[in-house]
Amino acid sequence: MKGEAFYHALKIMDSVCTGCTHCMHLCPTSAIRIKNGKASLNEAACTDCGMCLKTCPQQAIIVEQDDFSQIFKFSYRIILLPTVLIGQFPEDISEEQIFSELHNMGFHYVMEVDKATEILSEETRKYMEKNSHLRPFISNSCPAVIRLIQVRFPSLIDHIIRLKQVMDIAAIYVRKKFIDKGIPAEEIGVFFVTQCAAKIAAIKCPVGEEKSSVDGVINMDFIYNKILLAINKNKDKPIDKVPEQYHLTPESIRWTLTDGEASHYAGRCLAIDEIHNVIEILEKLENDEITDIDFLELRACDHSCAGGALTINNRFLTIERLQKRMENYVKNHYHTVNKMPQYRDFLNEQIRLTGKILPRSIEKLDENMLIAMEKMEKINRIMKVLPQIDCGACGTPSCRTLAQDVVQGKAKLNQCVFMQKILTKEGLITPEESMELSAKIWGAEKFNK
Template sequence: MEQIHFYHALKVVDEVCMGCTHCMNVCPTAAIRVKNGTADINKNACVDCGECLKACPVNAIIVEQDDFTQIFNYKQRVALLPTVLLGQFPDDVSEVQIYNEIKDLGFTHVYEVDGAVDVLIDSTKKFMHKHHQERPFISSFCPAIVRLIQVKFPALVDNIIQLKPVIDISAQFYRKKLQDKGYAQKEIGIFYVTPCAAKIAAVKSPVGEEKSLIDGVINMDFIYNKVLLSIKNSKKETKKYPENIHMSRRSIGWTLTAGEASRYSGRCLAIDEIHNVIEVLEKLENEEITDVDFLELRACDHSCAGGVLAAENRFLAIERLRKRAAWYHRNKPMIMPEREIDLYKTYLQENIGINKVEPRSILSLDSDMMVAMKKMKKINRIMKVLPGIDCGACGAPRCQALAKDVVQGKAKMTQCVFLQKMLTKEGLISPQESFDISEDTWGKSRFEKKNLNDH
């Protein structure tokens, strides 16, 4: 049965797409097919990891973001920053400059979401102690991984820790902070500056919550370029940022690989890059990995420093963040006011939970077990006929994917070019019919006669 799909930030620009299969071949959930010469994304299988965006040679895959001007619909405009944003800037650009330039863009408040790490660590320890029988615990930090587990490893959804990630905790904190100052709910707009597409999708259709605590999402590369250009062109004196920045070594390193896993006791593993994550989850399902207490799983290579919307080389960004963390550890420049500590300890910890994450498996062939078993047998029969070389010429990434599409009524066996040749040789289909099938997959323009003398 087709399910209602997630919101997706990744979009294919059909006019630009050349149907080259690069995206199809790197997709970790086999969500992409080539149809009529362009990439087509299965919205129920896509997890917005961004692998397709990185692989596209013609920039035909884009990340949609909210219109920046919508921030001005609110009297109080809060920019929630991932700490990794500050790692994008050259060493001679200070955090005070970055904060001030973001405010000059139109925000009234700027807050780094990883400042909420301490309350999450405490709550996570309590959660793991209370639910110790549900090991291994899987972090809810990365929305691409949460969706990956929903669609590809549904048996593991109960292992996901039912607590808000830091961006939601920070949004909740700052909204409450402004409400306590007398501002109405409708006057407050919370906007997250994201290093990845998955967090955009998570805000638009949150998992474990009915409604997102965030009002809009802005691409990190957009903010980075705006701020850096303004700093380079500015001759004004750097003003002191009027609000305290409450960061620590562990909060600054939270978005980096092992930022979470290093904070908990027991056997804790930190795995980044989505294909590596899939390999570990498969071993976990097959019980090849046992006695694990906590899994920190991140879709991007080197975690958020390798996000698809990051502007800087991930290794340089990591180095800058580690330098910043070491400086904060030595100097401890700012202490959180007592009233905010009370807010953290009471309101946030009481409202940090999320609902159970529900599976949305793409592996199920049918809701009826008997029908699903019949379909599986049919897939096995089809696989005996297909060549098994996973060439992708049928418009599917692998022969197994084509066989499943055929059983689900989404494709035909004759899309396989090897079968086309065999059927044509036997006189079961005409050369024109074979040609028409290829046109349906790769588009008519792919087969237009080209004058080689023009090249």
């Protein structure tokens, strides 16, 4: 991975943020603080899971996206779709209509990335057989989970499967396919429709490789509205022929849903969704409370990709539509046309991650073990004087995070309102000084009403 810093697609708009603390309390890695009445992000701790985006009542958190017009920098444009995009639309809108409108927008080829699941699952089985000593294996499908392991569970990094995600495999395949047709590589642009911020981060700043195979990202909520508007506008016109229209197998359709990946493998395989549930399992794994697991499918969003932060439809309705799509495949005896196996040898050469997945522990107090131990002792001493009720009035999510910030020089103990009351009672600070301390956290305007 390039550089020392994570790329983050999630951005906080100060002009809209009210410092309400919803995001601070829900963040699974305690990456958010309140300063001057605004939420502030600790970029080293953020995993781009999107929990803050989902919970913000002010819509002050946004997901950055590439300018759509960038697609026209390339002479030949390819768009990669996650299957959950199809599940966003009403049932009376067909896949052919969706594909057709994407062609009308300027894309030369449309492909659902989950076509690549067959090759990935096969290579994953080979990987697990060859590296049985690394059991339990952790899926690399969710970038937010990979970052979570990097920052909170670095001891588990070796258990992450060192293979590329389906979107990268699909991008490698489709680029090679059109190069073989005589199109120069530099004229081919591959764009991925993302259902979450973590996928954007994985493309802009990939983990385990130098550069992503994807050239740009398009947010799902943006492209959904663009497609739906076009379909409604052209509803009375005949659908243009879609040359690459095909039917995914039920196994590929359900890949991004909970248990869609784990169901491919033998042994004891668990599928866990929602990031707080994932954290609970990883804690048990790290503490050796569970030891007989073969494979873990871990997804940060509730109901996996159907619950992504950039999806439009209710996740339960999305799952229902995708389940009906699977049933129709069987009912109508559809045939799958997947030419990817023709490139199997080429893809197998490209599928492994070539770089290291590095730990980014936010718990590390110092590189020097002795200094780190001294700081831990200071944290424990500070905890004894703090109220330990995790009220958040200090602008941090918990008393322990305040203690850690104090020891690291990022905060002061007198940010705690209980400490302020004690200091005021002892005559060590004035009520006015206590008010000034609170104003630095929550913003002066909140005290001038």
